[in-house]
Amino acid sequence: MPQYFPPNTNAFVRWAILGGGAFLVALAVALPIFARTMNNAVGVPVPQPIDFAHNLHAAQLGIDCRYCHTSVEVAATASVPPSETCMTCHSQVRVGDPQLAELWSSWENGRPVSWNRVHNVPEYTYFDHSAHIASGVGCSTCHGRVDQMGGIWKAEPMTMGWCMECHRAPERFLRPRSEVLNMAYQPPSDQLALGRELVAAYHVDTDKLISCSTCHR
Amino acid sequence: MAVTSGSSRFVETTRVLAPGQSPGGLDDAVNTPVLSGRTPLWWWAGFAVSAGLLGLYVISIVHLITTGTGIFGNNMPVAWAMPIINFVWWIGIGHAGTLISAALLLFRQPWRTSINRFAEAMTIFAVVCAGLYPILHLGRPWVFYWLLPYPNTLGMFPQFRSPLTWDLFAITAYATVSLVFWYIGLVPDLATLRDSAKSRFQKLLYGVLSLGWTGSARGWARYSRAYLILAALSFPLVLSVHSTIALDFAVSQVPGWNNTIMPPYFVAGAVFAGFAMVLLLAIPLRRAFHLRHVITMRHLDNAAKLLLGTGMIVVYGYGIELFMAWYSGAEFELYMAYNRVFGADHWWAFWALIACNFLAIQPLWLRSVRQNPAALFVIAIIVSIGMWLERFVIIVVSLTKDFLLGSWFNYVPTFWDWALFAGSFGLFGTLFFLFIRLLPSVATSEMKEMAHHDAHHGSDYFEHVRSQYYGEGGRS
Numbered sequence: 062m063p064q065y066f067p068p069n070t071n072a073f074v075r076w077a078i079l080g081g082g083a084f085l086v087a088l089a090v091a092l093p094i095f096a097r098t099m100n101n102a103v104g105v106p107v108p109q110p111i112d113f114a115h116n117l118h119a120a121q122l123g124i125d126c127r128y129c130h131t132s133v134e135v136a137a138t139a140s141v142p143p144s145e146t147c148m149t150c151h152s153q154v155r156v157g158d159p160q161l162a163e164l165w166s167s168w169e170n171g172r173p174v175s176w177n178r179v180h181n182v183p184e185y186t187y188f189d190h191s192a193h194i195a196s197g198v199g200c201s202t203c204h205g206r207v208d209q210m211g212g213i214w215k216a217e218p219m220t221m222g223w224c225m226e227c228h229r230a231p232e233r234f235l236r237p238r239s240e241v242l243n244m245a246y247q248p249p250s251d252q253l254a255l256g257r258e259l260v261a262a263y264h265v266d267t268d269k270l271i272s273c274s275t276c277h278r
Numbered sequence: 279m280a281v282t283s284g285s286s287r288f289v290e291t292t293r294v295l296a297p298g299q300s301p302g303g304l305d306d307a308v309n310t311p312v313l314s315g316r317t318p319l320w321w322w323a324g325f326a327v328s329a330g331l332l333g334l335y336v337i338s339i340v341h342l343i344t345t346g347t348g349i350f351g352n353n354m355p356v357a358w359a360m361p362i363i364n365f366v367w368w369i370g371i372g373h374a375g376t377l378i379s380a381a382l383l384l385f386r387q388p389w390r391t392s393i394n395r396f397a398e399a400m401t402i403f404a405v406v407c408a409g410l411y412p413i414l415h416l417g418r419p420w421v422f423y424w425l426l427p428y429p430n431t432l433g434m435f436p437q438f439r440s441p442l443t444w445d446l447f448a449i450t451a452y453a454t455v456s457l458v459f460w461y462i463g464l465v466p467d468l469a470t471l472r473d474s475a476k477s478r479f480q481k482l483l484y485g486v487l488s489l490g491w492t493g494s495a496r497g498w499a500r501y502s503r504a505y506l507i508l509a510a511l512s513f514p515l516v517l518s519v520h521s522t523i524a525l526d527f528a529v530s531q532v533p534g535w536n537n538t539i540m541p542p543y544f545v546a547g548a549v550f551a552g553f554a555m556v557l558l559l560a561i562p563l564r565r566a567f568h569l570r571h572v573i574t575m576r577h578l579d580n581a582a583k584l585l586l587g588t589g590m591i592v593v594y595g596y597g598i599e600l601f602m603a604w605y606s607g608a609e610f611e612l613y614m615a616y617n618r619v620f621g622a623d624h625w626w627a628f629w630a631l632i633a634c635n636f637l638a639i640q641p642l643w644l645r646s647v648r649q650n651p652a653a654l655f656v657i658a659i660i661v662s663i664g665m666w667l668e669r670f671v672i673i674v675v676s677l678t679k680d681f682l683l684g685s686w687f688n689y690v691p692t693f694w695d696w697a698l699f700a701g702s703f704g705l706f707g708t709l710f711f712l713f714i715r716l717l718p719s720v721a722t723s724e725m726k727e728m729a730h731h732d733a734h735h736g737s738d739y740f741e742h743v744r745s746q747y748y749g750e751g752g753r754s
Binding site (some may be wrong): 071095099224 | 418428429430431432433434472481482485490
């Protein structure tokens with residue numbers, strides 16, 4: 062039989078098999094680590110056309126979240142305010158400030174400011190703000206201390222696994238409806254007992270929370 | 279060359295191997311068309327048609343992914359239609375290959391030897407065609423890996439109580455074992471090709487593929503042990519894969535699906551459809567490659583007997599389905615049976631199915647029909663159509679008229695349903711034409727063993743083995 066391949070072919074094949082096995086092992090180790098540590102851009106500020114400061118407006122000036130995010134209690138989307146909302150104050154405050162150039166041009170030509178989306182939930186996930194607020198999920202539970210943010214960023218990874226942490230055991234996170242907007246809310250030491258009471262009081266159907274069609278239709 | 283079948287004087291034989299074969303002659307008969315630099319015109323014609331259909335397949339998939347599953351005729355309540363019919367049809371076809379290669383090996387049926395190689399190839403290509411359908415049928419095919427149990431950020435795991443998850447494991451196990459079994463069987467033959475290869479491309483291709491096979495006694499001993507172990511591994515798959523697919527239906531509540539007979543009935547149907555496809559491939563192949571002394575009348579006769587046997591099991595299944603509908607006394611089951619047989623929309627499908635799968639196979643009781651390639655070819659085509667209709671009747675006709683009048687809906691396949699189906703033939707055909715051009719379509723190493731026995735012990739190997747294992751006197 063003639064030689065078609067160099068003598069080190071066998072060694073090469075052995076190493077290739079070994080390398081393939083090592084790759085599979087590495088993959089099996091790396092995937093769980095990735096799944097557990099993937100942060101999905103948490104804490105990374107999303108650049109915006111105007112450097113809007115939530116801490117200035119919500120904390121120092123004490124404007125209610127709902128002043129701008131008007132539909133948060135009644136609709137699926139919290140809604141991003143139109144320029145008209147900004148102009149209720151800024152027609153008087155810091156008029157002509159170049160930092161707000163985008164707002165002035167939006168006001169003049171009637172085109173909304175093109176804010177960049179921060180929480181990009183997939184189109185096949187039917188998230189509803191009003192349902193969560195009615196069940197006693199606080200703003201800060203998902204969005205973090207927005208009142209302390211200079212810019213805006215995700216406080217939580219917003220992965221499905223993260224959603225499921227609450228959907229599987231809502232009593233761990235619910236708070237009284239009166240505390241939903243309280244950004245500084247701290248869960249009491251008997252959170253589980255309180256949470257179970259709230260689950261019953263707000264008619265949270267824990268079986269439905271983990272069924273696919275609750276969020277995916 | 280000691281090949282005689284190419285001439286018009288060739289006399290058909292009912293032995294497993296025509297008498298007077300030499301090992302070298304067998305190698306020449308099988309390997310010459312593979313190693314030859316010239317490709318026959320019929321190959322180019324068949325390959326061109328297949329590649330054209332494969333183009334249609336690719337176009338359909340691109341259109342499907344860019345537009346969505348709305349291009350199909352499926353709509354509630356007929357959520358499973360052409361894609362699932364075609365999936366079950368293709369996966370069923372594969373089963374004959376596994377039965378021939380694994381079950382007949384373990385049952386010591388040496389007539390499997392000359393048809394197992396291309397039947398295994400048929401299995402693998404059919405599984406490829408089948409396996410793509412459930413993925414394409416997903417709303418978002420690009421996230422098909424969500425079906426797998428892998429660590430993820432979704433906080434989710436597949437639902438192991440669902441037969442659809444069992445399906446995934448059944449098909450991936452089937453594809454893997456079939457591929458490994460086929461390849462291990464190919465290694466000695468690839469080494470034969472490597473040793474007589476002429477061009478540099480062939481030397482490299484068969485050199486790499488034959489994994490340094492030297493033909494040493496130790497190599498052979500390990501090879502035959504590995505081959506037997508793999509046969510034992512694949513044998514249960516003949517029964518389990520299609521049983522699992524049957525459970526997709528049997529576990530549901532839809533009248534016409536929720537039947538305990540489904541698993542064995544589906545397995546028989548799969549082997550039935552598979553042997554029809556084996557005949558459809560074997561009859562042209564033995565002529566085109568002048569292999570009539572290797573794939574003999576004995577093979578066609580035996581395949582036809584299996585076709586008849588499994589066909590009658592399937593017909594029994596049709597009878598039991600209707601009987602159980604009556605015997606259950608359940609209103610929805612009764613209506614399903616009535617609608618299947620006499621319903622205004624689809625009665626023709628049921629009666630066409632009976633004509634194809636029951637009436638058309640009855641001539642196979644006659645030996646003269648079983649040993650007539652042209653007749654077998656026609657019957658095999660009819661059976662293939664019949665088995666497609668069977669899945670149409672089970673899947674579509676059951677779904678169109680379910681529990682609530684308000685949700686009744688008639689199903690009409692669209693152009694893209696048919697395009698994807700025709701395209702899957704292109705995929706199968708392209709792979710098969712490449713296979714018969716590049717790889718030996720008959721397991722020559724095993725055939726040579728048989729020829730050696732014929733030459734040195736002067737008897738039909740099949741009868742010899744049969745008498746050895748079943749204790750009867752061999753044929754004179």
